[in-house]
Amino acid sequence: MDEERLDTEAFTPAYYQLARILRGKIMAGELQPGDRIPSEEALATKYGLSRMTARKAISLLVDEGLLRGERGRGTFVIEPKVDGGVFLIPDFHEEMRTQGVSTHVRLLAVKVVKAGKVPAQKLGIRRGKQVLYLERVLEGDGEPLVLDRKYMPYEKDQPLLEAELGHGSTTELFSSRPGLKPVRAELTLTATVLTAGEAELLGRKAGSPAFCMEQLIFAANDLRVIWGWMIYRGDKFSFSSLSRPL
Amino acid sequence: MDEERLDTEAFTPAYYQLARILRGKIMAGELQPGDRIPSEEALATKYGLSRMTARKAISLLVDEGLLRGERGRGTFVIEPKVDGGVFLIPDFHEEMRTQGVSTHVRLLAVKVVKAGKVPAQKLGIRRGKQVLYLERVLEGDGEPLVLDRKYMPYEKDQPLLEAELGHGSTTELFSSRPGLKPVRAELTLTATVLTAGEAELLGRKAGSPAFCMEQLIFAANDLRVIWGWMIYRGDKFSFSSLSRPL
DNA sequence: AAGTGGTCTAGACCACCCT
DNA sequence: GGGTGGTCTAGACCACTTT
Numbered sequence: 001m002d003e004e005r006l007d008t009e010a011f012t013p014a015y016y017q018l019a020r021i022l023r024g025k026i027m028a029g030e031l032q033p034g035d036r037i038p039s040e041e042a043l044a045t046k047y048g049l050s051r052m053t054a055r056k057a058i059s060l061l062v063d064e065g066l067l068r069g070e071r072g073r074g075t076f077v078i079e080p081k082v083d084g085g086v087f088l089i090p091d092f093h094e095e096m097r098t099q100g101v102s103t104h105v106r107l108l109a110v111k112v113v114k115a116g117k118v119p120a121q122k123l124g125i126r127r128g129k130q131v132l133y134l135e136r137v138l139e140g141d142g143e144p145l146v147l148d149r150k151y152m153p154y155e156k157d158q159p160l161l162e163a164e165l166g167h168g169s170t171t172e173l174f175s176s177r178p179g180l181k182p183v184r185a186e187l188t189l190t191a192t193v194l195t196a197g198e199a200e201l202l203g204r205k206a207g208s209p210a211f212c213m214e215q216l217i218f219a220a221n222d223l224r225v226i227w228g229w230m231i232y233r234g235d236k237f238s239f240s241s242l243s244r245p246l
Numbered sequence: 247m248d249e250e251r252l253d254t255e256a257f258t259p260a261y262y263q264l265a266r267i268l269r270g271k272i273m274a275g276e277l278q279p280g281d282r283i284p285s286e287e288a289l290a291t292k293y294g295l296s297r298m299t300a301r302k303a304i305s306l307l308v309d310e311g312l313l314r315g316e317r318g319r320g321t322f323v324i325e326p327k328v329d330g331g332v333f334l335i336p337d338f339h340e341e342m343r344t345q346g347v348s349t350h351v352r353l354l355a356v357k358v359v360k361a362g363k364v365p366a367q368k369l370g371i372r373r374g375k376q377v378l379y380l381e382r383v384l385e386g387d388g389e390p391l392v393l394d395r396k397y398m399p400y401e402k403d404q405p406l407l408e409a410e411l412g413h414g415s416t417t418e419l420f421s422s423r424p425g426l427k428p429v430r431a432e433l434t435l436t437a438t439v440l441t442a443g444e445a446e447l448l449g450r451k452a453g454s455p456a457f458c459m460e461q462l463i464f465a466a467n468d469l470r471v472i473w474g475w476m477i478y479r480g481d482k483f484s485f486s487s488l489s490r491p492l
Numbered sequence: 493a494a495g496t497g498g499t500c501t502a503g504a505c506c507a508c509c510c511t
Numbered sequence: 512g513g514g515t516g517g518t519c520t521a522g523a524c525c526a527c528t529t530t
Contacts, residue, residue, distance in 0.1 A: 013519090027467075033429070051521085071496070071526065073495095080430060084459075086488075092329060186486065187330075187333075190455075209456075213330075221273075234438065241431070242332075286515080287514085287515085298501075304516095318509035318514080495530095497528105500523080502520105504520075506516105508516085511513090
């Protein structure tokens with residue numbers, strides 16, 4: 001019998017229950033890649049829902065990459081892209097918190113320097129202009145895990161406090177500068193190996209594998225406020241592709 | 247004047263236009279992180295829409311990670327997570343195609359071997375059972391870019407054809423075995439350095455940085471059909487976080 | 493002509509939060 | 512109690528595809 005019924009007593013919304021049913025049929029092979037699923041109208045009738053509610057269930061699975069709608073033809077099960085996927089690289093502190101690891105930030109350097117060619121270009125300022133350079137090690141359970149290096153335009157009348165630098169994530173660097181709140185970031189992930197200097201700071205050997213995440217952070221009106229990169233120890237970090245919800 | 251109007255003549259849907267307006271206000275700083283946006287009812291009235299349409303616009307921005315709804319309180323602009331993000335690591339052939347690079351698959355080895363400890367465990371079969379081992383180099387414009395190594399359970403009566411192995415992506419390996427179509431994959435991304443053997447196959451030096459993407463591929467009913475990993479040259483691949491749509 | 497998904501409306505009830 | 516988002520309904524029109 002394939003007579004699934006929605007549980008009207010449950011607290012889970014109807015659209016969510018229907019999505020789960022359809023997801024199950026795909027995972028079980030009852031609906032195969034390339035197959036057309038029943039029309040929105042047919043699903044609504046079968047499960048005693050309005051079309052908009054059936055549609056919402058379908059749209060969940062479309063967002064998950066399981067289904068694709070084609071106007072005038074129907075809704076089809078996708079051929080999954082099994083050679084690639086979407087990876088979440090979370091904020092360091094958030095990641096550690098979810099794993100129950102205590103974090104500490106060790107401040108290595110805070111300097112006002114003249115912007116070299118690359119930082120000046122990345123931040124969109126003139127070469128030689130003063131920038132704040134920041135170097136930190138992010139530790140988890142007392143062990144160095146991430147090396148963080150950042151440049152940001154130096155505003156003479158808005159000094160950063162050590163208290164802000166020593167703790168927390170990048171966003172919190174700006175608690176004293178409300179007008180420069182980050183709005184958006186461009187992130188680039190590369191594979192790298194540790195230099196001798198980086199290796200020493202992270203307690204590893206030179207040549208060890210690592211992730212590098214370059215950050216270019218924008219405030220409102222596309223104003224660039226930070227450029228830098230974070231080096232993640234390759235032996236301590238790996239990332240899983242986002243799996244389908246329940 | 248902040249009197250935006252929707253273009254009722256345009257082909258772009260109303261909910262999409264409203265989403266673009268709100269996204270613009272966030273990017274420009276008019277709506278700052280932590281701010282509450284107007285209620286769904288207020289937006290619907292202001293722009294001459296029904297509440298459900300205004301709601302759809304908002305839900306777009308929620309999906310983009312710009313807004314968060316709180317029942318009973320309102321909808322708020324998110325503090326962007328600027329130290330981490332979501333990265334799309336696309337299928338090799340798809341990635342190359344979008345960059346206009348011609349791809350070629352070089353088959354290095356196809357062997358039927360007895361499953362060692364790790365492959366057997368990953369595939370959920372008994373150690374010593376026969377598995378098909380596959381080794382390929384994926385080339386772009388004649389240059390080796392990715393090393394691909396896979397194990398899959400060997401079915402005596404369903405021989406794989408060389409034609410299937412030599413071309414295309416993993417999904418296409420199963421064109422002759424319709425019952426084993428991939429439905430789902432678990433992917434793990436790590437940072438690594440090339441071994442001497444890998445370096446030679448990829449035309450690099452040993453110790454060069456690289457990404458490693460481990461794949462465990464499932465067909466219907468959670469049947470495991472492939473386990474393997476792909477080594478991406480670190481000097482040729484980098485990944486950007488998904489940016490906000492237009 | 494019939495069927496499909498994409499969009500949109502004008503209501504409704506609920507759970508939750510704030511005052 | 513009034514405002515908010517979350518869910519749901521029963522219609523409607525449209526563009527598109529297939530028959």
